[in-house]
Amino acid sequence: MKILIVDDSKAMRAIVKRALSASPTYGAADMVEAEDGEQALGLITAEAPDVVLSDWNMPNMTGIELLEALAASGSTPPFGFVTSESTPEMYDRAMANGASFLVSKPFTPETLAAALDGAL
Amino acid sequence: MTQNIDVDVRQIVHDIVTTVLGFPIEDATDPGTSDGVLVTGCVHLTGGFDGSVTVECAEQLARRATAAMFLLDDDEEISESDLRDVVGELANMTGGNVKAAVGAERLSLPSVTAGPGARITVPGTELVDRLAFRCEGESLVVSVLARPVSGAAANGQAAQAVADR
Numbered sequence: 001m002k003i004l005i006v007d008d009s010k011a012m013r014a015i016v017k018r019a020l021s022a023s024p025t026y027g028a029a030d031m032v033e034a035e036d037g038e039q040a041l042g043l044i045t046a047e048a049p050d051v052v053l054s055d056w057n058m059p060n061m062t063g064i065e066l067l068e069a070l071a072a073s074g075s076t077p078p079f080g081f082v083t084s085e086s087t088p089e090m091y092d093r094a095m096a097n098g099a100s101f102l103v104s105k106p107f108t109p110e111t112l113a114a115a116l117d118g119a120l
Numbered sequence: 121m122t123q124n125i126d127v128d129v130r131q132i133v134h135d136i137v138t139t140v141l142g143f144p145i146e147d148a149t150d151p152g153t154s155d156g157v158l159v160t161g162c163v164h165l166t167g168g169f170d171g172s173v174t175v176e177c178a179e180q181l182a183r184r185a186t187a188a189m190f191l192l193d194d195d196e197e198i199s200e201s202d203l204r205d206v207v208g209e210l211a212n213m214t215g216g217n218v219k220a221a222v223g224a225e226r227l228s229l230p231s232v233t234a235g236p237g238a239r240i241t242v243p244g245t246e247l248v249d250r251l252a253f254r255c256e257g258e259s260l261v262v263s264v265l266a267r268p269v270s271g272a273a274a275n276g277q278a279a280q281a282v283a284d285r
Contacts, residue, residue, distance in 0.1 A: 011205045012209050014190055014191075043132055057216075057227055059229060084213040084216025084227075089225075
């Protein structure tokens with residue numbers, strides 16, 4: 001399994017990786033990282049991840065812009081948001097564009113794993 | 121008139137520090153006026169609520185937080201870039217949770233400054249709340265700032281509230 005983690009914060013990418021590593025289901029996954037939506041778009045083409053975990057607010061291309069670009073291309077891998085600023089409007093917009101979940105920061109490893117379980 | 125907020129910022133900070141850093145955290149009563157080195161992160165909220173959230177970490181706390189986030193040993197060097205990233209992310213998480221609670225529409229990317237007594241001031245805002253904590257024996261102070269609502273805007277809001285009744 002390959003998981004793409006998209007966040008402009010290196011620290012947050014480390015936290016997501018560590019949370020996934022604690023999971024018996026996802027601990028052995030190959031984890032790829034991107035710093036923003038633009039970089040992620042290229043990696044999705046090159047690496048074909050099984051799931052994308054993305055922050056919402058990032059420079060260059062935000063997470064929602066990434067998801068909208070994928071939706072427009074007609075090829076969206078399983079996709080979820082890991083974000084500090086979840087609101088009902090953001091949730092609705094994410095789901096309307098094909099996201100499977102939105103996990104709020106801070107999160108526990110169990111919460112993140114459960115979200116992935118529901119998406120995959 | 122200053123925008124009022126009904127947000128439990130203390131609980132937000134407690135949740136972030138305990139969940140993300142794994143550090144115990146205690147409420148403190150006095151933010152103090154430390155001239156020591158601070159690492160301060162700031163995010164801005166706009167749309168529905170216009171204001172800012174700042175997170176001031178004593179440098180040693182910022183270093184310990186960085187070591188915890190990156191699983192560094194005590195003798196491993198901590199880069200300035202990683203230090204700022206961590207404090208920026210703490211500000212991002214705090215501000216993001218405040219954003220969701222106050223109904224703001226947009227959250228900025230964080231900005232971070234560091235140095236002796238390095239605090240961030242945001243012109244045009246007023247202090248709504250300033251909360252002090254002790255974490256790993258060091259100071260952590262979180263502030264919420266809000267742009268005052270103009271008299272015309274306040275009157276418009278009051279008129280709409282009457283019309284809605």
